[in-house]
Amino acid sequence: MKKINNNSLKIISKIPFRQYSGEYRIFHFTGFGNTPKNDRCGEIRKLLIPKTLGEASKIRDTLTSKDNVPKNAIKSATSLKNLTNTALLKSSSITTITSKTPNECAEKKLEKKSDKLKCLRPVSRIKLVDEPPDDCNVRKAEMPTVKLRDGYVMPMFGLGTWGAPIIKAEKAVKHALKVGYRMIDCAHVYENEEAVGKAINKSIEKCIVKREELFIISKLWNTFHEPHLVLSGCQQSLCDLKLSYLNLYIIHWPMGYRAGDDLIPYDACGRVIGSRVDYTETWKAMEELVERRLTRSIGLSNFNKNQIERIWKIAKIKPVVNQVECHPYLNQKRLKAYLKKKGIVLVAYSPLGAPARPWVRKDEPKVLDDNLIKTIAFNTGRTPAQVCIRYQIQRGNPVIPKSVTPSRIESNFDVASFELSDQEMKILDKLDRKLRFVPLSQLSNHPHYPFHDAF
Ligand SMILES: NC(=O)c1ccc[n+]([C@@H]2O[C@H](COP(=O)([O-])OP(=O)(O)OC[C@H]3O[C@@H](n4cnc5c(N)ncnc54)[C@H](OP(=O)(O)O)[C@@H]3O)[C@@H](O)[C@H]2O)c1
Incomplete structure (x- = not known):
């Protein structure tokens, strides 16, 4: 004691x-x-x-x-x-x-506390890792890609990092880059961007990958929605990741929270303190990040159709993606159709049904335990996880399963060499039950809560 x-x-x-x-x-x-x-x-x-x-x-x-x-x-x-x-x-x-x-x-x-503060320095003063040593001969990884509306190319497959503890995150990202992953989905709120940055840094130094081959995503957290905070939110992630630019920076949620040190500010009754900042104002500040070349593309996450429409109307630079929860139990068919018309790519998060989410209840159905998914996995000689990942790829949705387990990182990546038949795709489509595993329901009173609308 x-x-x-x-x-x-x-x-x-x-x-x-x-x-x-x-x-x-x-x-x-x-x-x-x-x-x-x-x-x-x-x-x-x-x-x-x-x-x-x-x-x-x-x-x-x-x-x-x-x-x-x-x-x-x-x-x-x-x-x-x-x-x-x-x-x-x-x-x-x-x-x-x-x-x-x-x-x-x-x-x-x-x-030390001071290490954390270093990241508030301007990015130009930090040692960046954008270029490998001159004598580097990096093995090129083959990966299906999708062209974004702004002309940049995004891999169809990447590694998620939500919930990866610091030590495991570094190892997982290093392993993933070795295996051939080229897209890493990060966020300030995951509190492990420094570890991810270390892994990227070391992998570039060891000639495992070149920066130009990577597609790094980060997200503006809800406490940075006020337009004057957007730049510092982005710089913090760049600094932690030790990069001079991101490939894609997205607004994590349409809902702003009170600005400050707490990633989730609570009032005395334990309720999250929201802010009324309109995400269209946030978007204008996001556009400046492209102009400053801190990110190549900008996009959205967890936005519904009406919210995207509002952004669309004021945007000089249109969003290239909307990253949303998507798996066989929530296939986002209507949102997908809308996004397709707009030329916005749907990026599928929690593609395995987020089995380790902290609020998981024993009685909730588990995507990876679904009998039909297991049967398709058995028939194709694959794992249920591979079936879920392949399902998204065949629907044209870039997908970002998370794992810190080396064998899963490898098997999740091995989805290019098999195909689901039309019939199997139809069976998977029919599993939809509009079941959201990341509903953030404690925020349902927020004026910009996205999930009251049908899509
Ligand atoms: N924009 C947003 O608001 C938002 C929200 C949620 C998620 N995301 C992003 O999407 C990523 C993926 O979503 P997610 O992390 O919620 O859930 P997920 O990818 O559906 O599931 C991840 C969980 O599945 C386990 N797993 C991975 N591969 C497996 C396999 N082959 N067999 C069995 N279990 C396996 C992992 O365990 P181990 O790690 O222990 O192997 C981990 O617990 C996140 O990490 C994050 O980057 C974004």
């Missing part, structure tokens, strides 16, 4: 909140004292700090009823006794504590 002092508490309270925590802990601080050893170096989780026990039970109720957090993911404690840090006590706060394994703990200690 380690004695905790005011300084370390302040550090805890400043660690940015991470949206996709694995575990939820509610601490009711009753005073000054000790904290369990692991607390500043535990698995990613939310730490909720209510002022009273009554508030603690309210938070728990909100988590279980509104946010669908399984009860067994919530742990309570009153372990900090005699706490006198009144500043902390005054605000009910939600924060994140990272890394559980000894290795991850060690890395966390090495990661």
